[in-house]
Amino acid sequence: xxVEYAIIVKNKTRLEALVERFNxxxxxxxxxxxxxxxxxxxxxxxETFHASLSSVQGQLSKVVKYKIIERGFIPSFxxxxxxxxxxxxxxxxxxxxxxxxxxxxxxxxxxxxxRYDGVLLPFNTANFITGIEQVLTDKYESKTMCFAEARLNDxxxxxxxxxxxxxxxxxxxxxxxxxxxxNTEEQSSSGLIISTPAxxxxxxxxxxxxxxxxxxxxxxxxxxKKPRLKDNELLFAVREPFQSIRTQTGITAGIIRQPHxxxxxxxxxxxxxxxxxxxEADFLKFNSGATATISLATExxxxxxxxxx
Numbered sequence: 262x263x264v265e266y267a268i269i270v271k272n273k274t275r276l277e278a279l280v281e282r283f284n285x286x287x288x289x290x291x292x293x294x295x296x297x298x299x300x301x302x303x304x305x306x307x308e309t310f311h312a313s314l315s316s317v318q319g320q321l322s323k324v325v326k327y328k329i330i331e332r333g334f335i336p337s338f339x340x341x342x343x344x345x346x347x348x349x350x351x352x353x354x355x356x357x358x359x360x361x362x363x364x365x366x367x368x369x370x371x372x373x374x375x376r377y378d379g380v381l382l383p384f385n386t387a388n389f390i391t392g393i394e395q396v397l398t399d400k401y402e403s404k405t406m407c408f409a410e411a412r413l414n415d416x417x418x419x420x421x422x423x424x425x426x427x428x429x430x431x432x433x434x435x436x437x438x439x440x441x442x443x444n445t446e447e448q449s450s451s452g453l454i455i456s457t458p459a460x461x462x463x464x465x466x467x468x469x470x471x472x473x474x475x476x477x478x479x480x481x482x483x484x485x486k487k488p489r490l491k492d493n494e495l496l497f498a499v500r501e502p503f504q505s506i507r508t509q510t511g512i513t514a515g516i517i518r519q520p521h522x523x524x525x526x527x528x529x530x531x532x533x534x535x536x537x538x539x540x541e542a543d544f545l546k547f548n549s550g551a552t553a554t555i556s557l558a559t560e561x562x563x564x565x566x567x568x569x570x
Contacts, residue, residue: 264397265343267327270335270358271314272350276307306376310350313372316386317349324393335361336543345396347389348382355381356422356459356538359406359562366403368392368565380462383567392565402566409455409495410558411535411545419545420558421537423460427525427547427555428452429532434503436528439512441497442521446509451500453525455517455555458490464539468498494518495557522556 273281279289293300321327327347330338332354340346340363348355349370359367370389371382384392395401409421419425428435434449456465465488473485490496495517502510517523525547527533533547547553 263343264325264345266341267321267325267345267347267393268338268340269314269317269321269327269329269347269349270332270354271329272332272354274303274307274310276303279303306373309373309376313370313386314349317347317370317389320386320390321347321393324390325397332357340365345393347393351377352379352381353423353538355564357540359422359564360408360420360537360560362562364561364563366396366401366563366565368396381459381564383565388567392567396565403563404566405492406459406562406564407457407492408558408560408562409457409537410556411455411537412554412556413545413547414552417545419535419537419543420560421455421457421460422562423457423538424464425455425535425537425555426452426539427455427535427553428500429529430534430541431532433532435533436508437533438526438528439499440524440526441512441515444512446511447507447528448499448502448510448512449505449508450502453497453499455495455497455523456488456490457495458492460538461488461490461496465496465498468500490516493557495555497523497555517556519557522554525553525555527551527553 280286283289283292290300335358342365344365346362346365346367348358348367349372355369368384368389369382370384371377371379374385409425410418411425412418435452436449438445438447454464454468469488477483488496497515499513502513504510527547527549530549534544535547535553536544
């Protein structure tokens with residue numbers, strides 16, 4: 262593979278977003294401190310990120326040409342096979358970028374290891390150039406990451422690197438029919454979460470924490486477990502299903518493997534949505550008449566791993 266360009270993907274810092282909102286840094290400081298916040302932390306985060314970004318740029322310029330694009334332009338940016346991607350930011354930025362990467366290698370850099378967990382960020386500014394050089398010589402190790410796919414009966418589709426949410430846009434109950442393994446029932450709930458293996462340490466783990474917390478009140482010596490998925494599996498969970506004359510709770514969780522899927526038919530006259538990876542702006546309308554088929558997508562992402570020496 263011949264790499265001609267590296268594409269650095271970054272996001273605005275919280276400080277940059279505040280200055281954009283309030284016009285000046287002084288006004289942003291006044292807003293945060295008037296609410297009792299610590300503005301110094303915003304400044305420290307900003308300075309640490311840009312020091313890391315400068316380090317990445319300086320090292321990268323010695324081995325390959327590069328361009329920088331902001332997170333907001335990712336959905337409309339067309340990646341090319343002769344490119345590679347360097348994501349510098351939080352784990353969520355990797356998820357948002359991966360959906361549009363077209364399978365080209367992603368080197369993910371943690372710019373602030375004291376602040377971000379970095380589950381999807383195997384590199385830092387001190388070692389990322391090794392990953393870059395390995396990609397340039399086509400001698401790199403990578404992990405193939407799968408996506409969840411929601412496909413509507415009108416042809417629209419949405420991919421998720423971490424998870425899909427299906428439900429109501431507000432806090433009202435979602436109404437729908439769910440079909441899984443030849444069983445179908447009508448449900449009323451707070452919506453469904455469909456998680457990939459990458460997302461199983463995120464939102465899905467919160468669902469597990471809630472379930473074990475409630476069950477632990479009534480069952481002693483209950484040992485909580487974390488969700489573990491194989492690379493070719495998705496896990497769906499129904500949040501707070503409600504039992505009534507019309508609605509059932511027989512299908513509350515399950516594993517989805519190829520070629521199987523779950524099918525959700527909306528019974529909501531308005532306000533129904535499907536969004537991915539916690540980005541509510543990236544959504545499909547899911548109202549009465551819409552049917553969604555949820556399965557593993559054919560697309561994958563390639564996350565470059567740190568070589569173990």
